[in-house]
Amino acid sequence: xxxxxxxxxxxxxxxxxxxxxxxxxxxxxxxxxxxxxxxxxxxxxxxxxxxxxxxxxxxxxxxxxxxxxxxxxxxxxxxxxxxxxxxxxxxxxxxxxxxxxxxxxxxxxxxxxxxxxxxxxxxxxxxxxxxxxxxxxxxxxxxxxxxxxxxxxxxxxxxxxxxxxxxxxxxxxxxxxxxxxxxxxxxxxxxxxxxxxxxxxxxxxxxxxxxxxxxxxxxxxxxxxxxxxxxxxxxxxxxxxxxxxxxxxxxxxxxxxxxxxxxxxxxxxxxxxxxxxxxxxxxxxxxxxxxxxxxxxxxxxxxxxxxxxxxxxxxxxxxxxxxxxxxxxxxxxxxxxxxxxxxxxxxxxxxxxxxxxxxxxxxxxxxxxxxxxxxxxxxxxxxxxxxxxxxxxxxxxxxxxxxxxxxxxxxxxxxxxxxxxxxxxxxxxxxxxxxxxxxxxxxxxxxxxxxxxxxxxxxxxxxxxxxxxxxxxxxxxxxxxxxxxxxxxxxxxxxxxxxxxxxxxxxx
Ligand SMILES: *[C@@H]1O[C@H](CO)[C@@H](O)[C@H](O)[C@H]1NC(C)=O
Ligand SMILES: *[C@@H]1O[C@H](CO)[C@@H](O)[C@H](O)[C@H]1NC(C)=O
Ligand SMILES: *[C@@H]1O[C@H](CO)[C@@H](O)[C@H](O)[C@H]1NC(C)=O
Numbered sequence: 001x002x003x004x005x006x007x008x009x010x011x012x013x014x015x016x017x018x019x020x021x022x023x024x025x026x027x028x029x030x031x032x033x034x035x036x037x038x039x040x041x042x043x044x045x046x047x048x049x050x051x052x053x054x055x056x057x058x059x060x061x062x063x064x065x066x067x068x069x070x071x072x073x074x075x076x077x078x079x080x081x082x083x084x085x086x087x088x089x090x091x092x093x094x095x096x097x098x099x100x101x102x103x104x105x106x107x108x109x110x111x112x113x114x115x116x117x118x119x120x121x122x123x124x125x126x127x128x129x130x131x132x133x134x135x136x137x138x139x140x141x142x143x144x145x146x147x148x149x150x151x152x153x154x155x156x157x158x159x160x161x162x163x164x165x166x167x168x169x170x171x172x173x174x175x176x177x178x179x180x181x182x183x184x185x186x187x188x189x190x191x192x193x194x195x196x197x198x199x200x201x202x203x204x205x206x207x208x209x210x211x212x213x214x215x216x217x218x219x220x221x222x223x224x225x226x227x228x229x230x231x232x233x234x235x236x237x238x239x240x241x242x243x244x245x246x247x248x249x250x251x252x253x254x255x256x257x258x259x260x261x262x263x264x265x266x267x268x269x270x271x272x273x274x275x276x277x278x279x280x281x282x283x284x285x286x287x288x289x290x291x292x293x294x295x296x297x298x299x300x301x302x303x304x305x306x307x308x309x310x311x312x313x314x315x316x317x318x319x320x321x322x323x324x325x326x327x328x329x330x331x332x333x334x335x336x337x338x339x340x341x342x343x344x345x346x347x348x349x350x351x352x353x354x355x356x357x358x359x360x361x362x363x364x365x366x367x368x369x370x371x372x373x374x375x376x377x378x379x380x381x382x383x384x385x386x387x388x389x390x391x392x393x394x395x396x397x398x399x400x401x402x403x404x405x406x407x408x409x410x411x412x413x414x415x416x417x418x419x420x421x422x423x424x425x426x427x428x429x430x431x432x433x434x435x436x437x438x439x440x441x442x443x444x445x446x447x448x449x450x451x452x453x454x455x456x457x458x459x460x461x462x463x464x465x466x467x468x469x470x471x472x473x474x475x476x477x478x479x480x481x482x483x484x485x486x487x488x489x490x491x492x493x494x495x496x497x498x499x500x501x502x503x504x505x506x507x508x
Contacts, residue, residue, distance in 0.1 A: 059451050063162040063169075063291060064144065066452045070172055071134075071141055093231035098482070100193030101235075116196075116475075121186045121468055123242075124195035125174050126230070128202060132223050136203040137168070139210050147210070154316055157209040159293065159351075160247070163375045164205045166264060166288045166450065167244035170463065171201045173454035182453050186464040192232050196471055197262075198241045200227055204250035217253050224254045236260075236478040242467075246288060248274035255279065262467075262474070264288050268395045282395065283473065286466055289397045289448045289459055290375035294355040296449060297384045302442055305359045305384065310338030310426060312361035312385065314354045315376060317343055325390065325413050326367045329422075333365075336423055358383035362434060363409070363426055366390065367416075381407065382445045386437050388426065390416045398462045400469065402447060406440045 060066035108115045140161060150157045173181060174188050189195050202223045207216045227233055233241060238261040245251045245263050255263075256279065263285040269275050297305065317330050333339050340357060344350045354376075358364055364380035368391040380387045387408040396404055404410075409429070416422050446457055454460035 059453065059455065061296070061449055061451050063165045063450075066172070067137060067141055067168065070168075070452070071137060090231075091234070094234040097192060097231045098235050101195075104193050116471055117468070120184060121464055121471065122189045122194055122196045123174060123186055123199050124189055124192050124197070124232070125171070125199045125201060126227070128200070128223070128226060131219065132202045132226070133171075136206040136210075140203075140206050143210060152209060161205055161209055163290050163293060164246040164250075164266070165291050166246045166459075167201070167203055167205065169291075169450040169452065169454065170244065170264075170460055171199070172452050173460050174199060176453065180453060182456055183461050183464065184456070185461065185468065195232070196240065197467065197474075198230075198232050200241055200243050200261075202244075202251075204245055205247040208247060208250040220251055220254045224257055228257070235482075237481055239478045239481065240474050246290075260284075262286060262470070264463075266290060268393075283470070286463065286470075287395050287397045287399075288463060289378045291450050292378045292382045292448060293351055293375055294358065294379045294383055296382045296445060297359055299442065301359065302384050302438075307360060307362045307385075309340045309357070309361040311363045311365055311388070311423070312340045312357045313365035313367075314340075314342040314344050314350075314357055315374075325417070328417055329365070329367050329390065332417070332419060333422070339423070354379060355383065358385040361385050363388050366408075368394075368413075377408075378448045381441060381448050384438055384441050384445075386434065386441065388422075390422075397459070398447065398466060401462055401465060402444065407437055407444050 060069065108119070112119055140158075144158060147158065148156065152160060173183060174186070178188075192198075200223075204220070207219055211219065227238075227241070238258055241258075241261040243251075243258055243261040243263050245255065246266055248266065248269065256276070259279045263280060265275075265280060265285055265287055267287055268280055268282065268285075311333070313330070313333075315326070317327055330341055334341055340361065342353065342357065344353060358380055362385070364376070364383070364385035364387050366374070366377045366380065366387045366389045368374075377387050377389070388411060389408055390411045390413055392413055396402075409426075411422065411425070415425075446455070447462055448459060449455075450459055
């Protein structure tokens with residue numbers, strides 16, 4: 001170390017010449033470089049260097065493909081974080097949590113000029129026992145082949161599970177390691193007192209379809225108890241808890257105990273067939289698109305597709321409830337010029353046929369299914385086929401953000417059922433309008449493609465944008481409910497039912 005004079009008095013190194021300074025810096029840099037290259041080549045690298053990711057090839061859009069990677073490759077985060085509150089419940093715990101939340105919210109209010117708007121949502125994801133989470137995903141994964149012929153009400157159950165797999169896509173994004181996540185509007189917090197919202201990761205749809213009925217109901221009850229034992233649930237009566245129940249039959253037996261939570265639903269079904277009046281309403285719940293059954297028709301596919309069919313429909317021709325209109329419509333349209341109507345289900349062969357048909361058609365018919373909405377609508381959107389929605393009461397996903405009048409035609413069932421009306425209506429739509437709607441569809445398709453990693457502007461992203469819009473209202477109701485003094489009149493009687501929707505004419 002000759003040439004370097006160490007001054008004990010000042011405690012610093014003082015190189016005597018610029019050349020030596022250069023040499024010293026060079027050595028230091030080499031050492032740093034060496035350390036970095038070791039750490040990035042080691043399999044246990046802690047992500048000091050963010051891995052360079054090919055932006056498109058790493059995105060999975062298929063539930064089966066993504067789940068395979070999720071279960072077998074991704075390191076599973078077992079750590080519960082520094083979870084200050086869990087497992088026990090008492091009014092005292094709930095009060096303590098409430099105090100901590102109050103402190104945090106105060107801080108954010110005074111520190112952040114925009115709080116609560118424009119700040120990322122903070123979500124606490126419950127670490128539920130694996131029987132509610134991983135075990136169910138494994139069950140789906142392991143039984144995928146053997147149960148390929150298993151059907152429910154005529155549809156293959158695995159396709160039904162895929163179609164409702166929003167619970168997987170949202171959860172997989174929330175629990176992914178932070179450096180791999182692309183969504184900026186939601187972050188996972190590991191302390192309950194920092195949370196705006198609580199996410200319940202329970203795969204209710206898989207349970208419903210793949211577990212024996214009584215056993216599944218028992219699991220529902222266990223999940224219910226587990227959640228209700230949480231102080232955070234006790235504090236808000238579940239108002240700030242997110243419950244994915246996207247299949248209308250799933251979790252049915254115990255839903256009524258969680259009716260104040262934020263439900264993630266396929267639609268509102270105001271007919272009362274699936275949801276009891278007073279359990280679901282727009283102010284509280286959120287509608288999420290079905291996971292599309294067909295592949296995206298991308299820019300290349302769109303420019304190549306020759307749309308020679310005027311109107312296409314493929315599906316089962318007899319359905320319950322509001323779906324009765326299907327049979328009548330089909331009767332009216334069958335055999336007409338430019339109309340293609342096929343009987344079929346959503347199985348593997350069905351997927352290819354539906355995809356081919358939609359890509360060859362200008363308009364895709366979307367009559368009400370069992371519920372007012374159906375996966376077919378989203379299949380049409382990602383196929384570039386303009387949906388013709390025949391339904392008198394239909395709430396669509398992300399309606400506060402997306403304008404469906406620009407991509408779909410809305411027709412009342414009374415109009416559609418007049419002989420000849422629908423076809424002459426479609427024939428009267430001008431070429432310019434068709435072109436414009438097709439261009440809008442191409443632009444909108446990304447909002448309906450669930451993926452991992454979840455993409456900005458994808459459905460997961462829009463879920464959190466919608467949720468942010470609800471946040472102030474959720475907090476308001478949580479606080480009001482706590483203000484009720486035992487024996488006094490409730491100050492929180494407003495359950496804000498959705499307005500009574502009566503049949504309306506075409507919206508466009
Ligand atoms: C499913 O059905 C097809 C045709 O009926 C049959 O060939 C196949 O073996 C069945 N698969 C299973 C796993 O039962
Ligand atoms: C909160 O906990 C108390 C005491 O265990 C219980 O009586 C009450 O029903 C709980 N409230 C909710 C909403 O779970
Ligand atoms: C909705 O309003 C109409 C007309 O005001 C009424 O006839 C109908 O009974 C109402 N439906 C419900 C479910 O309240």
